[in-house]
Amino acid sequence: MKVDVLLGLQWGDEGKGKIVDVLAPGYDVIARFQGGPNAGHTIEFDGMKFVLHTIPSGIFNPKKQNLIGNGVIIDPYVFKKEVEQLRSKSLDARQNLLISRKAHLILPSHRLLDAVYEKSKGDLKIGSTLKGIGPTYTDKVARLGIRVGDLNNEGFDEKYAALKANHLRIAQSYGSASDDFKIEGLDFETYEKQWFAALETLKQFELIDSEQYINKSLTSGKKVLAEGAQGSLLDIDFGSYPFVTSSNTISAGVCSGLGIAPSKVGKVFGVFKAYCTRVGSGPFPTELFDDDGKLMRDQGHEYGATTGRPRRCGWMDMPALKYAIMLSGVTDLIMTKGDVLSNFETIRIATQYQHKGNAIDYVPFDDHDLRPLYQNLQGWKTNITKIADASEFPKALADYIRFIEKATQTPVSIVSVGPDRKQTIVR
Numbered sequence: 001m002k003v004d005v006l007l008g009l010q011w012g013d014e015g016k017g018k019i020v021d022v023l024a025p026g027y028d029v030i031a032r033f034q035g036g037p038n039a040g041h042t043i044e045f046d047g048m049k050f051v052l053h054t055i056p057s058g059i060f061n062p063k064k065q066n067l068i069g070n071g072v073i074i075d076p077y078v079f080k081k082e083v084e085q086l087r088s089k090s091l092d093a094r095q096n097l098l099i100s101r102k103a104h105l106i107l108p109s110h111r112l113l114d115a116v117y118e119k120s121k122g123d124l125k126i127g128s129t130l131k132g133i134g135p136t137y138t139d140k141v142a143r144l145g146i147r148v149g150d151l152n153n154e155g156f157d158e159k160y161a162a163l164k165a166n167h168l169r170i171a172q173s174y175g176s177a178s179d180d181f182k183i184e185g186l187d188f189e190t191y192e193k194q195w196f197a198a199l200e201t202l203k204q205f206e207l208i209d210s211e212q213y214i215n216k217s218l219t220s221g222k223k224v225l226a227e228g229a230q231g232s233l234l235d236i237d238f239g240s241y242p243f244v245t246s247s248n249t250i251s252a253g254v255c256s257g258l259g260i261a262p263s264k265v266g267k268v269f270g271v272f273k274a275y276c277t278r279v280g281s282g283p284f285p286t287e288l289f290d291d292d293g294k295l296m297r298d299q300g301h302e303y304g305a306t307t308g309r310p311r312r313c314g315w316m317d318m319p320a321l322k323y324a325i326m327l328s329g330v331t332d333l334i335m336t337k338g339d340v341l342s343n344f345e346t347i348r349i350a351t352q353y354q355h356k357g358n359a360i361d362y363v364p365f366d367d368h369d370l371r372p373l374y375q376n377l378q379g380w381k382t383n384i385t386k387i388a389d390a391s392e393f394p395k396a397l398a399d400y401i402r403f404i405e406k407a408t409q410t411p412v413s414i415v416s417v418g419p420d421r422k423q424t425i426v427r
Contacts, residue, residue: 002266003031003214003224003258005251008231009324011278013304013311014271015336015416017041020057020227022414022424023269028222029065030058031214033257034247035229036073036106036136038129040304045421048089054079056227059086059093066093069210069226070102071247071257073136074148075111076198077184077191083201099202100210101149107160108183108192109167110135115181116171126243127280129304137246139163148207151199211259218264226254232270232324240367243282251328270330270410272321274338274400277311279304285370286314286350300340315348315374318407323363325408333408336416338397339423344379347400351375351407377403385418390427401427 006023008014021043024030037053043060044050052059054074056066068074086093110132117135118128128134139145144163150156168178178188186194217224228249233239235249247253251268254260275296278284288296293313296302302311324330341347350372352359359373380396387393393401393415401412415425 001218001221001223002264003218003226003254003260004267004269005226005228005254005265005328006269006271007228007249007251007324007328007330009233009270009272009321009328009330009333010231010276010317011233011282011284012229012231013040013277013279013302014231014273015042016228016271017043017052017057018416018419018421018424019269019271019334019336019414020225021045021060022421023225024058024061024064026223027058027064027225029067029214029217029224030056031067031069031210031224031226031258032056032072032229033069033226034071034249034253035245036131036133037075037078038131038133038245039229041229042419043421044419050085050089052082055082055086055093055097058225058227059097060091062096064096066097067210067213068097068099068103069214069258070100071253072100073104073106073133073140074099074202075106075132075195076202077195078131080198080201094205097205098208098210098213099148099205101147101207102210103148104136104140104145105148105150106132106136107146107164107167108188108195109164109171109178110139111183112171112178112181112188113167115183116174116176119176120174125281127282129280134246135167148202151203152207214258214260215264218260226258228253232327233320235327238327240282243280250324267332268328268330269332269334269413270325270328271334271336273336274316274341275300276314276317276320277302279309279311283368283370284312284314285320285353285372286317287312288314292344295343296340299343300337315350315372316404317350317372318404319350319353319361319363321404322361322408325410330410332413333404333410334414334416335401335404335412338400338415339383339385339417342380342382342384345381347377347379348374349377349403385423387417387425390415390425
C-alpha cells in the first residue's frame, strides 16, 4: 500500500479539515505530518462545529486510527483544550489517537520569542499566528528542542529550565521580558503553570515510534491518508519567503514528517478554494480591496479559525495554483467554497502576471511586484448549497470547473458546496 496525501494549494484555509473528514471512512489511518497549532481545521456535521489545531481531522471516525507524526510540533496547552472540546461532545480522543515520540514540544518561552520577534520587525512583520511555530522549528533544526518522548525521561525539568533560560536571554537582548507579553490572555507565569498541567493530558495518550507504525501499517495492507496543514504557498522553501511558515507544506514534507520513502507516496489530493484568501502579510497578486473583496469575505465567513483575523480575499490565481500542483505532483483537485461565488455576475481568473514589462504564466523568484492579467467568466448566480449531484451543477459552474481542469491538466474530483460534510459532491 501507499500513503495518499491531502494538501492545501493556496495560502491555507482551503477547507482541508472538512475534506479529510469526508475522505476518512475510506482509510484506516489518518496522519498529520507537519505544522502545529497555527493550523485551524474546521469540521461541521450534525449541527456541530469543531476547530482542530493539532489533532488529525479523522478523529470523528471512531473506527479510524489517527496519528500526530514526528514532523508536527505540539503545544500541550492547546492540545489539552482540543481534547476537552472533543470530550464535551462525548468523544474520547484517547481511543483512536497516537502521538509520535519524535514530535517536538512548543514551550511557553517559544511563544514569548515569537511575540518578541514579531514586535521587533515593526512594519515588516510577517503576520505570525504567535503560536511559537518558528522558534520551535528553529530549536529543532539547531538540535536544542524537547520532544514528546523526553516527557518520560529523567532530566526533563532540567532540560526545560535550560532551554527556557536561553529563550529569556534572547528576549532580554531585544529589550523584552516575559511580563511584557500575554499568552492566551494569561501572564507568562500563569500560562507556564497551565502548560505543565497540560503535560499530564499528553501523557495519557499512547506515545509511539510513529515511523515504525506507519511503515508496518503499509506493509500489512492498511490505507493511510496524510493530512497537511497550512498551504503550499506558505512552504518554507517554495512559498512567498519570508512570509511563510517554518515547515515543508508540500508533498515532499510527508516523507520527512512521517518517515516514509518517496516511493510510498500514492495519490496527492490538492484542495483549493474557488477564489483565494490569505492571512497575514506577504504578496497576494489578486487581492481585492473593493466591494467584491468585502462580499467574498462576508459570504465566505473569511476570518481565521486560529487567529480570528479577517482574511484578505481575491480572485483565483491560476499561475500560483499551477505552481503548487507542480511542486507536489497533485493527481486530484478538490474545489471548496464554490457557493461563496454564487452572488457574482462575473467571475475573474488571473491567467498570467505582468512582471517587469512581460506577461508570464509562472511564479518568479521576485514575487512582490506582480500585476494579474484576468480572463472573465460568467457567474452562476444561483444557490448551489442544496445540490446533491454534479449533474445538477449550473452550466456556468460546470464551465468554471472545466476551465480549471484544462488550465491545470488535472481533474477536479470533488466539489464542496457548503461547510457541512454532506455538502460534498464527488465527480
